[in-house]
Amino acid sequence: MAGILAAAVHVPRRRLPRAVLADAHGWSMPPGRPPPGARAIAAWDEDAITLAVAAARALGPVAPPESVTLASTTHPFADRLNAGVVAAALDLPDHVEAADAGGSLRAGLTALARALRAVRPGERALVCAADTRPARPGSPAEAQIGDASAALLVGSEDSLADCIGHAVVSADFVDHYRAAGAAADYQLEERWVRDEAVARLAPLALQRLLGPHGLTPADIAHAALSFPSPALARAAAKTTGLDAGSEAIHERIGHAGAAHPLVALVGALEAARPGDHIVVLGFGQGVEALLLRATDQVTNLRPTLAPALANGVEDGHYTRFLAQRGLIDFDWGIRAERDLRTAHTAAWRRARDLLAFVGGRCPRCGTVQFPRTGACVNPNCRALEPQEPWRLADSHGTIASFTRDWQATHPDPPLIYGNVRFAEGGNALMEFADSVDTELAVGQPVAFAFRIKDRDQRRDFTRYFWKAVPAAGSIA
Amino acid sequence: MPAGIRDKVAIIGMGCARFGERWDMDAPDLMLEAFTEALADAGIDRDRIDAAWLGTFFDEQNVGKSALPLSMALRLPNIACTRVENLCATGTEALRGAVHAVAAGAADIALAMGVEKLKDTGYSGLPERTKGTFEDLWLPGSTAPGAFAQLGEAYAHRHGIAIADLKRAMAHVSVKSHANALANPKAHIRRAITEEDVLQAPPIAHPLGALDCCGVSDGAACAIVATPAIARELGKTPIVTLKALALAASNGVEMGHASWDGAHTPTTRLAAARAYAEAGLADPAAELDLIEVHDCFSITELVLMEDLGFSAPGRAPADILDGRYDRDGALPCQVDGGLKCFGHPIGASGLRMAYEVYLQLTGRAGQRQIPNARLGLTHNLGGIPNRNVAAVGIFGHLDG
Numbered sequence: 001m002a003g004i005l006a007a008a009v010h011v012p013r014r015r016l017p018r019a020v021l022a023d024a025h026g027w028s029m030p031p032g033r034p035p036p037g038a039r040a041i042a043a044w045d046e047d048a049i050t051l052a053v054a055a056a057r058a059l060g061p062v063a064p065p066e067s068v069t070l071a072s073t074t075h076p077f078a079d080r081l082n083a084g085v086v087a088a089a090l091d092l093p094d095h096v097e098a099a100d101a102g103g104s105l106r107a108g109l110t111a112l113a114r115a116l117r118a119v120r121p122g123e124r125a126l127v128c129a130a131d132t133r134p135a136r137p138g139s140p141a142e143a144q145i146g147d148a149s150a151a152l153l154v155g156s157e158d159s160l161a162d163c164i165g166h167a168v169v170s171a172d173f174v175d176h177y178r179a180a181g182a183a184a185d186y187q188l189e190e191r192w193v194r195d196e197a198v199a200r201l202a203p204l205a206l207q208r209l210l211g212p213h214g215l216t217p218a219d220i221a222h223a224a225l226s227f228p229s230p231a232l233a234r235a236a237a238k239t240t241g242l243d244a245g246s247e248a249i250h251e252r253i254g255h256a257g258a259a260h261p262l263v264a265l266v267g268a269l270e271a272a273r274p275g276d277h278i279v280v281l282g283f284g285q286g287v288e289a290l291l292l293r294a295t296d297q298v299t300n301l302r303p304t305l306a307p308a309l310a311n312g313v314e315d316g317h318y319t320r321f322l323a324q325r326g327l328i329d330f331d332w333g334i335r336a337e338r339d340l341r342t343a344h345t346a347a348w349r350r351a352r353d354l355l356a357f358v359g360g361r362c363p364r365c366g367t368v369q370f371p372r373t374g375a376c377v378n379p380n381c382r383a384l385e386p387q388e389p390w391r392l393a394d395s396h397g398t399i400a401s402f403t404r405d406w407q408a409t410h411p412d413p414p415l416i417y418g419n420v421r422f423a424e425g426g427n428a429l430m431e432f433a434d435s436v437d438t439e440l441a442v443g444q445p446v447a448f449a450f451r452i453k454d455r456d457q458r459r460d461f462t463r464y465f466w467k468a469v470p471a472a473g474s475i476a
Numbered sequence: 477m478p479a480g481i482r483d484k485v486a487i488i489g490m491g492c493a494r495f496g497e498r499w500d501m502d503a504p505d506l507m508l509e510a511f512t513e514a515l516a517d518a519g520i521d522r523d524r525i526d527a528a529w530l531g532t533f534f535d536e537q538n539v540g541k542s543a544l545p546l547s548m549a550l551r552l553p554n555i556a557c558t559r560v561e562n563l564c565a566t567g568t569e570a571l572r573g574a575v576h577a578v579a580a581g582a583a584d585i586a587l588a589m590g591v592e593k594l595k596d597t598g599y600s601g602l603p604e605r606t607k608g609t610f611e612d613l614w615l616p617g618s619t620a621p622g623a624f625a626q627l628g629e630a631y632a633h634r635h636g637i638a639i640a641d642l643k644r645a646m647a648h649v650s651v652k653s654h655a656n657a658l659a660n661p662k663a664h665i666r667r668a669i670t671e672e673d674v675l676q677a678p679p680i681a682h683p684l685g686a687l688d689c690c691g692v693s694d695g696a697a698c699a700i701v702a703t704p705a706i707a708r709e710l711g712k713t714p715i716v717t718l719k720a721l722a723l724a725a726s727n728g729v730e731m732g733h734a735s736w737d738g739a740h741t742p743t744t745r746l747a748a749a750r751a752y753a754e755a756g757l758a759d760p761a762a763e764l765d766l767i768e769v770h771d772c773f774s775i776t777e778l779v780l781m782e783d784l785g786f787s788a789p790g791r792a793p794a795d796i797l798d799g800r801y802d803r804d805g806a807l808p809c810q811v812d813g814g815l816k817c818f819g820h821p822i823g824a825s826g827l828r829m830a831y832e833v834y835l836q837l838t839g840r841a842g843q844r845q846i847p848n849a850r851l852g853l854t855h856n857l858g859g860i861p862n863r864n865v866a867a868v869g870i871f872g873h874l875d876g
Contacts, residue, residue, distance in 0.1 A: 334599040342613070346609035346610045350610050369732045377727075379733065401629050403622045405618060405621065406679055407621055407622065417616035419738050428731070429731065441629075453613065463613055
């Protein structure tokens, strides 16, 4: 019986208060109370790929998977395997199968269900879901959407929760849609969605799920509901008899798109006690349902959603958000005209260095260095010998120097970078991420995160690399 | 140990264009402005030049590749011409080519020209450029001010100095250079500033503000070098010679090894040691009459005072604030105004430094003249603190 071995979410650091949106758009609507809370907004250097990598790394040390799936409705590439970039960032071996999944707001749940069915005994599957969905300024979706990701490791041994049922009611119900390449969703009236889709399909899906097990909604300790808005989630709870639970995810993060069912599931796992039944309902062209039972191991789960809900930095710079999403034609200055054409031959040659943050270790003196070369950087060695690959991504570092550079062109000025010393020796000049509103000091600890390095706007190509992030607890 | 070049090469003429935003001049025009002065100063016919070195960095911004732009701008007589580049140390590198040719006997008279036309970009600061096919994929998109700015936090941490106090010493560096440039008609910027001006200037890259940064300017400077015999034959008095011209290049330690503290330039220390040894200087701080160092940013000059051995480790800020390196201090630094007031036309700066030392040593520095100047040093740094080429030149009198 396949189950969940590990689970984690990643939520971007910044939260855009809904009151800021209401204030910006207040001229266009009748006076009224803004929706409460805030929505998570991805940093300029985050996308569905980097969010997925972050969630997968938040799982902590786990046994390596035989497959990786990235579910999203905002894959950065339509044709360049996004899950393959995730696999490369996790430095997985090349026999690992990578696949993308998409098409609906329940794609994360669909991918999870498939992985649970398909994973072979003794093997594991990594299911990641992430979304950074676009919205038009002033739309309801702009306030409802939140950028986030989740990662679950699926397998058959030592699970936190076993999957004991799955059901689906498929329906080409167009509550909203986004054509390929479109800039934003087209959203229909919520009352119709509530009455004709949620109220009809959710109870039917739950019945198909629970019926064979002789369970009723009262037997379900935790419901992980993924519906586009809090109102629709409440309607689902009411019509199914499930306990709606907390609206904290909607209130403090927003609806995380294809990742939402899995984000909600992580929330349920964090609250679950051994033996609890968990139901996940995912809405999106139908309703999909998953039934799980928590095991004794569930209390070992290290929370990642609860801290994300509690932390997060309020960011009211709405025009910065719009400029970084390309929703306003911001003047980035002449320096931004620089051509960022990629030499793909060089990028492939150095793919492991760049995507997996792998440096070198001198076989003679043991000095770790980045990048890996055929000549040791240790001034007391300088051996002209090939170096062993040495992964730095999971290492830690300290800040040896830093600056905030306002002359450099950057989507989130100032560009912050400095010399970072690795714990095992060696150093590298690195950009700092998530640091604009952070106190920095020489000697401060940093961890490493996989982020967008920059984007070649002319040729629509995103380049990725690793950045230093002030370690948790050192944020001012 | 090689025999070296000490006293084997004399400077018989130098020229320097007026540095600044020369909107009406392109690189060939700037070269001619410097060259005509040098030729007249040398008192020789152009066709006596046996070989020439062109130092220029931003070829895509400036002139094309190879040394042809030099040969064609000056209509040299189809002699051997070579282009050299070593980032911001390019000017000294061009001089080094010419000096070595004469020292080796491969040329009797050689020309070194440094030129840079930076003001055709249409924006402020140095032009954006690629760092390489692989390096563009991982190195941060740093600028020159940002790269050098990192010396600030690292130095403050290393020596236990508050950033606010460090910034005051940095400000003094700029104030001093601005005061010196008032007496220099060839400087780009000739305007007195105060410590308050510097501290209140807009931030560029922490902890550097706008007045901690040298300007971006066009310029050219050149030197004509020859054997001491030719200098004598031309009646040069005094005869200025190269006592040493030493280089040291980073090999990756600062970039990748944890042994670098981020607060100094090891290459400068090495190049200086080599230069002092070749020039026979036992106590450089006492023996040198003036120094021209690479003050691309105020923090750079501060750190260099220690790297060149003029201030004890951690003591540069105090020495600077004490006026040790002011015009009337124990060791005048940037007597001509430095990169701060000339700007940094990259290929030209090393030769512009030599130009001031040459004028001082021949008693022709006018209002800026240091009495009895007999020994001068130039320091030219190409690159960034994390990887660079340091070039130290020592100039003196043939009989001194």
